[in-house]
Amino acid sequence: MTAAPVIQARGLELTFETNDGPVHALKDIDLDIEKGEFVSFIGPSGCGKTTFLRCIAALETPTGGSLTVNGISPEEARKARSYGYVFQAAGLYPWRTIAGNVKLPLEIMGYSKAQQQERVEKVLSLVDLEGFGKKFPWQLSGGMQQRASIARALAFDAEILLMDEPFGALDEIVRDKLNEELLKLWSATNKTIGFVTHSIPEAVYLSTKIVVMSPRPGRIHEVIESTLPKGPRPLDIRDSEEFLQIAHRVREGLRAGHAYDE
């Protein structure tokens, strides 16, 4: 007997009406994400991976099919504050310190001062930013800013973490380090993570499940279950035969889904 999936999509569709006619951003999306999974969405621009993540977050409204988050509608899940969302840009408020930024959702959600203090300290240490609470965002590097934004998403302890290309704007060395830290954080907190990326190595390294998407209309081409061990993985796992095989399957999937067509 397995628990109900945290996120369940059936025949999900989203069509934007534009002046050039309807655009099928998402079509026939069927997907189950179980509790504690790390699911990556990979595909070329326009395949709807970000749109799907935004549907889960109730930032977009699907035009057809069904989608549940924790068994309720995404809108209700949003109101229940069941997920933390990390955007591509850190988007920290320049007028707040790092601690102030992490505190923002807690203030809005009405946590007591003592709780705010305690949680800020906890999540800042989770993302390795102890001692940086009093700094302003401009005093931190891009990688540290993005870590702070992850701390902000973790602060209110939502079960689900949705990440939209969070490391897309960072250089590869910083990205490697943050990937490694993210895996540690994930196994320490047992959250369910949805992660949008352009990078095959990133998707394979992080995920328990890789969703390969293809464009026009945006749909799921293939779902690849990773055979890599769950939990923290060393960075050099990426040189292993198993890793390369999965990466190869992802690339084949992208090719078959016309990701490389011009």
Add this chain to the structure above:
Amino acid sequence: MKMIAPVLTVLAAILLLWYAATVWMNSQWTYDQAARAGEEVTFSELVTDTLTQKRPVLPAPHQVAVGLWEGVAGQKITSKRSLVFHGWITLSATLAGFALGTGLGILLAVGITHSRAMDLSVMPWAIASQTIPILAIAPMVIVVLASLGITGLLPKAIIAAYLSFFPVLVGMVKGLRAPDHMQLDLLKTYNASQGATFWKLRLPSSMPYLFASLKVGVAASLVGTIVAELPAGATRGLGARLLSGSYYGQTVQIWSALFAAAALAAILVVVVGIIEQITLKRMGMVQ
């Protein structure tokens, strides 16, 4: 320190041009006087005379400087001839009007950014209000309010507010709308209320815009106050000083009042700038 040479050069060039203009514009009077007396005027006599006339068409810089000095330091500050006295009258109405206009501008901006209906209904009127020359509106406001028994500071402050609310309104609408989609989406993921969005995101984001507008607004307030002091034949304030100077052909008095007004405006803008620096620094928005 490198900047001192160019700054002084520009200042010297302006003074030189001014002196040349003084000689040229006042020469008619000198020639007329000489012709009446049947005398010839040499160039050096011309220069000396044009720079020392009692009622010149254009007073020389040193005459204005002396007028300004006597107006500021040469009188008791309670004297009717003191520029400090008149400056204070103008300043108090300016500050009252500025506060009024800023408050109104911010309130309207908050309404406009939160209500589409207000955006459509109020914004066109706000723009229209600024297309009417203030010189046409000011006398009407003064006269109407005077007939209601309201005189003194308030009518002037209202006209100052009329000029200063607009830049604040435009700047604040822009500032309150400054947060991008991502920042608004982020607050949506927290299920933040409109109030929380306003206090935690929109208002802090608008601060740099607000201060830019306040600098324009405070200068506009001063102009509004001075214009308001002209029509009613007021006897107090820098505007009244300008007016009485022009009645009696006291050009030195006019120019002294003008420079006093300019100095006042400069001080006000600098003060707003200092408050801006302190506020933004405290907010961590400037490095």
